[in-house]
Amino acid sequence: MIKLTRSIIPSLFTVMNLFCGFVAIKSAFVDNKLETAGWFIVLGGVFDVLDGLMARLTHSSSEFGVELDSLADVVTFGVGPSAIVYKLYFYQFGGLGLLLAALPAICGALRLARFNVQLVGFDKDFFKGLPIPSSALLIVSYVTFYYLHPDPKFSKEAYDIVLFALVIGASLLMVSNIKYESIPKVSKKSILANPLRYAIYLAALILTITTRGSAIFPFFVLFILYGIVRSLIDRISRAINERRAAALFDDDESDAEEEDFGI
Numbered sequence: 001m002i003k004l005t006r007s008i009i010p011s012l013f014t015v016m017n018l019f020c021g022f023v024a025i026k027s028a029f030v031d032n033k034l035e036t037a038g039w040f041i042v043l044g045g046v047f048d049v050l051d052g053l054m055a056r057l058t059h060s061s062s063e064f065g066v067e068l069d070s071l072a073d074v075v076t077f078g079v080g081p082s083a084i085v086y087k088l089y090f091y092q093f094g095g096l097g098l099l100l101a102a103l104p105a106i107c108g109a110l111r112l113a114r115f116n117v118q119l120v121g122f123d124k125d126f127f128k129g130l131p132i133p134s135s136a137l138l139i140v141s142y143v144t145f146y147y148l149h150p151d152p153k154f155s156k157e158a159y160d161i162v163l164f165a166l167v168i169g170a171s172l173l174m175v176s177n178i179k180y181e182s183i184p185k186v187s188k189k190s191i192l193a194n195p196l197r198y199a200i201y202l203a204a205l206i207l208t209i210t211t212r213g214s215a216i217f218p219f220f221v222l223f224i225l226y227g228i229v230r231s232l233i234d235r236i237s238r239a240i241n242e243r244r245a246a247a248l249f250d251d252d253e254s255d256a257e258e259e260d261f262g263i
Helices: 008-029 034-057 063-088 090-118 132-147 156-174 188-193 195-210 216-260
Strands: 126-128 179-181
Touching (some): 008 034, 034 063, 063 132, 090 126, 132 156, 132 216, 179 216
Antiparallel strands (some): 126 179
């Protein structure tokens, strides 16, 4: 008999996330309703945020919850987007199209496996690699709000190229070492410490509601670009600091040699 504890509360939200992923796949392949499928993945993203929030509120984070969350994420944010882009576009390229469409699912599973292995504690300020929900929402928001409702000023080929780039780019970013910020704990202390971050999140939420979801795509584009730019700046800063340290070390060695020879 299953023992009922407070940890079941966030797990229920995780199960709803998984159910949304299943309905999204069914909507894409069986009903051929790709826009509906995209909305169910967006809804799965809402449940994914809520299960983490409920785990923090009830102080019920656990290894079981982490594993269940990963399994749900693979379905909703990995297989779901792969099913949508295959049914939408990549089916026409045969085996190669099947492989390309599967990239979000494959790279998403690899990214989650790496995260679970490296997980220490249940709260992190940064994630290594693009989080799988961000990858999924980037792809499906483009499909739902732009590809399926194209602007006549742009050709279909242009939309196809963007879709192709998003699927491959988002998949590779998931298995990269680029750091992306995690969703912070919502508390008075955290808000006071990072007011700008919360202001951006609030503005994104308001824009998403007022634009009926079409702002999701540009928001995640900016989120991804911010991570890439910050990573480049960090690498350049590290390289400069290493060169300075090496130069100081060489100067110290030269001074020591001069002292040895009585110069």
